Amino acid sequence: xxxxxNPVLPGFVEAYPESFDYLEIxxxxxxxxxxxxxxxxxxALEKSFEFFRRVRxxxxxxxxxxxxxxxxxxxxxxxxxxxxxxxHADLSFAWHSDHLSFARxxxxxxxxxxxxxxxxxxxxxxxxxxxxxxxxxxxxxxxPFLLExxxxxxxxxxxxxxxxxxxxRLAGETGCGILLDLHNVYVNAxxxxxxxxxxxxxxxxxxxxxxxxAGGSELLGFYTDSHAGPVAGPVWDLLxxxxxxxxxxxxxxxxxxxxxxxxxxxxxxxxxxxxxxxIWERHG
Amino acid sequence: MVxxxxxxxxxxxxxxxxxxxxDLTGRERRRLVSMARQRGMAVSTAIHRANRLLPLDxxxxxxxxxxxxxxREVVDQYWRENPAENLQLPAECxxxxxxxxxxxxxxRVSGPYLEEVLxxxxxxxxLRFFTEDELRxxxxxxxxxxxxxxxxxFRHDPVPLLEALSRxxxxxxxxxxxxxxxxxxxxxxxxxFRLLDAQAAAAVHKL
Numbered sequence: 001x002x003x004x005x006n007p008v009l010p011g012f013v014e015a016y017p018e019s020f021d022y023l024e025i026x027x028x029x030x031x032x033x034x035x036x037x038x039x040x041x042x043x044a045l046e047k048s049f050e051f052f053r054r055v056r057x058x059x060x061x062x063x064x065x066x067x068x069x070x071x072x073x074x075x076x077x078x079x080x081x082x083x084x085x086x087x088h089a090d091l092s093f094a095w096h097s098d099h100l101s102f103a104r105x106x107x108x109x110x111x112x113x114x115x116x117x118x119x120x121x122x123x124x125x126x127x128x129x130x131x132x133x134x135x136x137x138x139x140x141x142x143x144p145f146l147l148e149x150x151x152x153x154x155x156x157x158x159x160x161x162x163x164x165x166x167x168x169r170l171a172g173e174t175g176c177g178i179l180l181d182l183h184n185v186y187v188n189a190x191x192x193x194x195x196x197x198x199x200x201x202x203x204x205x206x207x208x209x210x211x212x213x214a215g216g217s218e219l220l221g222f223y224t225d226s227h228a229g230p231v232a233g234p235v236w237d238l239l240x241x242x243x244x245x246x247x248x249x250x251x252x253x254x255x256x257x258x259x260x261x262x263x264x265x266x267x268x269x270x271x272x273x274x275x276x277x278x279i280w281e282r283h284g
Numbered sequence: 285m286v287x288x289x290x291x292x293x294x295x296x297x298x299x300x301x302x303x304x305x306x307d308l309t310g311r312e313r314r315r316l317v318s319m320a321r322q323r324g325m326a327v328s329t330a331i332h333r334a335n336r337l338l339p340l341d342x343x344x345x346x347x348x349x350x351x352x353x354x355x356r357e358v359v360d361q362y363w364r365e366n367p368a369e370n371l372q373l374p375a376e377c378x379x380x381x382x383x384x385x386x387x388x389x390x391x392r393v394s395g396p397y398l399e400e401v402l403x404x405x406x407x408x409x410x411l412r413f414f415t416e417d418e419l420r421x422x423x424x425x426x427x428x429x430x431x432x433x434x435x436x437x438f439r440h441d442p443v444p445l446l447e448a449l450s451r452x453x454x455x456x457x458x459x460x461x462x463x464x465x466x467x468x469x470x471x472x473x474x475x476x477f478r479l480l481d482a483q484a485a486a487a488v489h490k491l
Contacts, residue, residue, distance in 0.1 A: 007342070007373060007413075032375035035368070045372065046415045067371065103369075113369035114286045115335040116328055121315070153324030153331075156315050191324070222327045259338060 004255040022060040028067035063096035071102035071120035097146035119150040122159040122166040134174040148179040151225040164202035177209035182238040205246035214255040227257040243283035295320040343377035343409045346449040374413040400438045407434040411470045438464040
């Protein structure tokens, strides 16, 4: 059972170390990135990394990046990969992950960001491009690499394959693992009207290494992946089903956005972690 | 299309003119038009704006509150000039604070408490996220003070001002006007606040 770190959590991490088994960090939130052409490009927050090193003395750290934008056709950011490699040398992750998506658009002299992970089209040429990049990442960073299924509020027509098929082929052809975000599956199923169970049935669960669980909220008639406090009720059912079908899964991470801490409070976080742990133990 | 509802509207309504000249396959063109016309695009845009606003609200909540009706125009301009997201909170706080400080100085943005509250939240964010060594190295640190200590100058009594803002309320109209110095001391690990008179503030600077 793990916890996705955010800026309001240092106190919780120090006060309740027994409530989680590992800490997952979003490295992009802990460094300033001056841009792909800047030297030096990254400056890390020393305070955060001193904290992570202290945590690392007793618990594993996992790395869950959001900044690679592996699906950007016009950009493969090897500098970002190199920064993850340096971080791995420092904190020795069991594995690292990012999203099967894109959020960065390189323009003539600057980048535009969507501030929202957009899914790649599940096409043959995109599979070839992402597979090549995954192989480069696997050879650059000496630990397993996972990609996370995405949330989408808009459907791209005329795709060559479904999302599960794309993930299965990507994992099969490259050796990367899958980070299965159950809340993302629930969000997509609810917004686009398909049973979440069908997604799980079509996905090769033998490739899934880690699960994410979270909650969401309503916006403009859609249900969104806002990480709004406690885990959404139906996600608990998906967690039961997934762990029952795939007891080899190695980690379950609870995510919430820091703006909901005053709602959750420490007791709420412990309750979510405790409930997930009970389900884990039933199927472990 | 995510960042600009206006551009998305053009793609939806006038795809041939709007996408003319772009190197797109037929499938890519059909996709963009289909996506521009889906309701989910408005959600994506709203999330884009929320995700860019949240770091500012997290680090500069009182400033954002005080901006009130001016906030939308300020962030729109800020995002136009800074289309790349900055995920690290203190870096994003600093970039926006510097942008806003220019607007305040030029009078494009105004408010009786904005300058002092922005200075206070800027200092508090730096003290929260940086180590003593980092603070020592950063430009603009008051060199005559220990790195973990700041004195923020207010033109209104900061106690009722900050108390009201912490309740997300506008400050009372009869706030005392004058020269106030609020000392923030993070040397113990937790911030301690103390109001200094002008003499004490000058003395601390001389230490």
